[in-house]
Amino acid sequence: MPERRLIDDCFLTDKERLRHDEALAILRARVGRVVGVEEIALDHAVGRIVAEGVASPRPVPAADNAAVDGYAFAHSDYEATGGWFRVAARVAAGHPSGAPLAAGQAVRIFTGALMPAGADTVAMQEDCEPHRQDGEDFVAVPPGLKHGANCRKAGEDLPEGAVVVPHGATLRPQEVAAIASTGRDRVAVFERLKVAVMSTGDELVRPGHPLGSGQVYDSNHYLLRALLDTVGAEVTDLGLVPDRAEAVLATLSAAAGRHHAVLTTGGASRGEEDHLVTSLDALGKRHLWQLAVKPGRPMSFGQVGDCVVLALPGNPVAAFVCFLLYARPTLAALGGGAFTAPPRFLVPAGFELSGKKEGRREFLRGILAEGPDGRLLVRRFPRDGSGLITSLREADGLIELDEDTVAVEPGTPVPFIPFSAFGIRG
Numbered sequence: 001m002p003e004r005r006l007i008d009d010c011f012l013t014d015k016e017r018l019r020h021d022e023a024l025a026i027l028r029a030r031v032g033r034v035v036g037v038e039e040i041a042l043d044h045a046v047g048r049i050v051a052e053g054v055a056s057p058r059p060v061p062a063a064d065n066a067a068v069d070g071y072a073f074a075h076s077d078y079e080a081t082g083g084w085f086r087v088a089a090r091v092a093a094g095h096p097s098g099a100p101l102a103a104g105q106a107v108r109i110f111t112g113a114l115m116p117a118g119a120d121t122v123a124m125q126e127d128c129e130p131h132r133q134d135g136e137d138f139v140a141v142p143p144g145l146k147h148g149a150n151c152r153k154a155g156e157d158l159p160e161g162a163v164v165v166p167h168g169a170t171l172r173p174q175e176v177a178a179i180a181s182t183g184r185d186r187v188a189v190f191e192r193l194k195v196a197v198m199s200t201g202d203e204l205v206r207p208g209h210p211l212g213s214g215q216v217y218d219s220n221h222y223l224l225r226a227l228l229d230t231v232g233a234e235v236t237d238l239g240l241v242p243d244r245a246e247a248v249l250a251t252l253s254a255a256a257g258r259h260h261a262v263l264t265t266g267g268a269s270r271g272e273e274d275h276l277v278t279s280l281d282a283l284g285k286r287h288l289w290q291l292a293v294k295p296g297r298p299m300s301f302g303q304v305g306d307c308v309v310l311a312l313p314g315n316p317v318a319a320f321v322c323f324l325l326y327a328r329p330t331l332a333a334l335g336g337g338a339f340t341a342p343p344r345f346l347v348p349a350g351f352e353l354s355g356k357k358e359g360r361r362e363f364l365r366g367i368l369a370e371g372p373d374g375r376l377l378v379r380r381f382p383r384d385g386s387g388l389i390t391s392l393r394e395a396d397g398l399i400e401l402d403e404d405t406v407a408v409e410p411g412t413p414v415p416f417i418p419f420s421a422f423g424i425r426g
């Protein structure tokens with residue numbers, strides 16, 4: 001990385017600022033797992049990162065069983081009997097029948113019940129005609145059933161030894177269910193990251209208090225807290241920190257010793273009222289500052305001891321975008337997961353744009369819509385302004401315009417990253 005990219009020059013041009021890919025490369029190279037492993041109960045495991053891959057110790061399901069309520073029989077017998085069986089037993093879920101089927105016999109069976117030995121096919125009860133004759137039960141099964149119909153095979157969900165969840169994967173509700181289906185009630189996961197959050201700015205006041213002249217409610221704290229929930233971090237609130245160098249320095253220094261990461265918003269530029277960069281330089285090391293990215297130019301990243309510091313811009317839209325693009329993968333890697341890039345989907349632009357600056361990557365707030373021909377397109381939120389939380393509410397994701405793009409024609413496919421790719425639920 002060229003030296004000049006790390007100098008403290010607030011008059012950098014976009015050509016001299018770090019490009020998006022360079023910033024990601026620095027972050028990726030600098031961060032790795034900092035947390036230990038713990039074994040936890042499966043009922044609290046959703047959202048956690050798996051420390052040891054989980055394999056199934058047995059086939060799931062453990063044995064062949066009925067997929068519907070009906071009659072189970074041997075398919076080979078089906079042809080011989082013409083579908084006319086004597087009903088020899090009744091088998092319900094959780095009550096296996098001991099007796100194997102004899103020739104010409106079927107059993108009344110219910111969903112989830114074990115297939116008796118010898119049976120391999122089930123006819124749905126809706127298609128069958130039961131008969132009672134001389135105190136005995138018979139059933140007429142319609143023709144055309146294939147061998148194995150309506151029977152779930154042992155191991156069809158998971159063969160024995162199959163990987164249920166690989167190392168480093170995040171547990172979603174469906175993975176939790178899959179682990180439970182193998183009989184395990186505990187899982188080894190990485191410990192939760194301890195992340196401290198601090199909002200800087202003399203103008204800030206916490207919601208719930210009256211708003212004085214010139215004051216602004218601290219929405220970033222709530223924004224970051226909620227975003228940190230999506231990565232399963234344990235959050236400490238460092239409160240509001242005024243725009244004074246000593247205050248920023250003291251709060252950052254105290255928090256660094258007790259957390260894996262500190263996230264700050266505001267005060268990240270090089271103005272007289274901005275103290276994050278100088279504090280980070282005084283206490284530790286800075287690895288990047290100033291990105292050729294909009295929004296997000298003044299973001300910085302560094303470390304105080306072993307604590308990672310991510311200084312996000314104060315504008316809510318910029319804080320949000322920088323969290324998703326840079327903080328989220330960084331925190332994932334610190335927490336034992338992979339440093340991954342979100343997927344991009346090419347969607348035709350439902351807007352026109354000209355005069356975009358070359359050499360800078362821009363992330364627009366994108367709104368998915370149906371075009372006149374019924375196909376999907378993406379519009380941009382019509383107003384600029386990185387203070388507009390409304391734009392984040394209306395958007396479905398981010399439109400990414402790379403450094404070389406200077407204009408967008410309507411209909412041009414543009415990369416779109418849905419918010420769901422960042423773990424934000426719709």
Ligand code: AMP
Nearest residue numbers: 199201217218219220266267313314315
């Ligand atoms: P700064 O990055 O400190 O120059 O702040 C840029 C803009 O973001 C200013 O208009 C601030 O008032 C606003 N801002 C900074 N921090 C917050 C916050 N925690 N909540 C809401 N707005 C903020």
Ligand code: MG
Nearest residue numbers: 201266267314
């Ligand atoms: Mg400020």
